[in-house]
Amino acid sequence: MNYRVIKHNDLFLMTDIRGDVPGNDAQDGLYMKDTRFLSRMELTLNGKRPLLLSSAADENYVARIRLTNEHEETNGEVKLWRESVELIRERFIYEDVLYENVIMTNFSTKALHFEIGLLFDADFKDMFLVRGFQPSDRLGTVTERDATTTSWHAVYEGADGVRRSTVVSWDTEADSVSEQGEAFFRIGLQPKEMKRIAITVMPSTGGHRSVPTPSEIALAELQSTYEQWNESVMKVESDSKVLNRLFDRGVQDLRVLLTDFGSGLFPVAGLPWYAVPFGRDSLIAALQMLPLNPDIARGTLEIMADYQGTEVNPWKDEQQGKIMHELRNGELARSGQVPFAPYYGSIDSTPLFILLAAEYAHWTGDTSVIERLMPNIESALEWIDSYGDRDKDGWVEYYQESSKGIANQGWKDSADSVVHADGEFAKAPIALIEVQGYVYQAKTKLASVLERLGRDDTARRLREEAERMKATLDAAFWMPEERFYAIALDADKNQVRSVTSNPGHLLMSGIVSEDKARIVSQRLVAPDMFGGYGIRTMSTGSTGYNPMSYHDGSVWPHDNSMILIGMSRLGLKEDASVVVSGLLKAAEHFEYTRLPELFCGYDDSIGYPVSYPVACSPQAWAAGTSIVLVQAMLGLEPDALNGKLKFAPFLPEGVDRLTVKDLPVAEGRISVELSRKDDKAAVQLEILENSSGCSIEIAD
16 A cells, blocks of 8 residues: 555544645545545655655554665765664554654664744645535634644634634654744754653544543553454354464454444444445454454444434435435534535445344344334335335336435445446446345345244245245246356346346345355356456456446455355355455455455466555455355355354365454354364364353254
8 A cells, every 4th residue: 555544433534655744735645534634744854755664554553664864965074974873653542642752763873953844834734624525605614823932723613613723742842833834943962962842733623623632641541442342252262374374453443433423333435535434344344354353243234323313404415214325524424515414325225234233133032123223124114115116016226316426326426337238338227136035135134033032924024025036036037048147127127138246145145045145155256257366346247347447346255255255154255265265365366465445356477466546455245255254155044033043164275273262142142163184175063152042053
């Protein structure tokens, strides 16, 4: 990555690799509530940018950048010998405050004198403006800029009536300051002497500003939250270094993306651009995290219920019962210039909401969430059957109503993602294949929970509706000559005949017959769909294929994870093993062994996966993929409602031992070990500990 990003709760900082926010109207900055509170944050030494030695933000919550000076000489006289000053910038975020220590050490044999510059600015731009997505002629103004020898601040009065401000403080008196945000310090250091300038940056919205604590205390408290997180989740250890690193990276990335919006911890979609509640992304990430920490599903369901649609509002693509797509809190959203407060243009968030609630109950045995959210679930079911299926053909379709909304409203939401074999884009209303699977799974899984709660009539109705979908799916979507499902039906009920990864999501739903499921699975790992690093979003043989595209040939780890859940549930171990091996091979090439949001779909003959230039990293459902890999290898399918845990284990090539401890399920936790010993094809599963209260079934 050519940037560094750190985050805690609702505040994040993105800089260049040197740790600077250059102030050149690029996209770096300090952000909170979709507003940029620092648009410049630069460090200079004698008026120049120092030389980069190293840069790391692998812990997500703290960044460390090591710098040194250039050689300075005037008329043959050495002013500053090269590499004589070490500069370390250590920074972290805690409780809505950015802390930075600039540590200066003289490594020369002589006393040194030099000038450090700290350069700040705050443009308070809305995220939509920063990214160039939405022009506006109705904006607020910066009304104050002021400076003292130990601080600088700016105030912005927004078009939405909200006052926003930024206060920067430092603990060493500056020798000169300006209202434009420039502070300069004359530094003198004896040989091996070290000095420090401690900086705090405090953004404020609507008058609320956090009070900083001493940085040592703040950092200790922040580290403690990560220690508590690591203690609370399952542990994984194997004889594969890349699997161990990938899992640990996923756990840490998911932690930094957890944010409390008032209803409990909840995974935002990704950094840097989607540090907000997202319906689809957050629900899928919470689903992936069930083996890690099921409590996250509760918080996710609660916030989705809090923002569930209550009225028909075409501007926001909202209808009663619909689950939101995206929630923004910036100036443009709050002043009604964009429809994202929240926006509801997602066809799959609503069935995924029900699906997650039901899967949570099956995983934990806890039906109280279903009981508490039953009015929201009933409203979501009503939306699926009414607004989701306006023409009453039995399929759930999307159609954009908002003039500033999103045209394609599935997870592949780019303009060219639903394309006919002749290259024409499909016309809405569009019925996506995977959405039908989500609806089927939501209704059948929920029916099982409702039966436990004595709601037999509703359960029976849901099963009947689901079975009608299953009985007619093939007639509508199956392409006999391709031996595969179409990605969608267009407005005229014609099949959109591209071969894509979307039908792979059907495997986890149960809507596909066993024979068809096996055919679909085998096609997904065939060379046109699988290039060695994961399943592509589109076949190399389809008209729209482009390995560099966002959705038409790239590889999305989360897409692979949804397919893997299905392969695992159906016992398709050979195909699942191929996918797991490919993702592990890809992860090895990325910084920090972190799977990005997506990467290009070139095959492995190149020797490495090709990065997609603007992929989010870390990204929630990409991080969650590492959890699904472990779940898939275990072949774990809990039925805590009936006190049963089913395992169908496998180990991919290159992994001969996998130990999983403290996996939360049902009433407690379970620890297991998979191993391959004499017979390389046979995988043994040993139960190390079981406090779940469930019986164990191990399938071949």
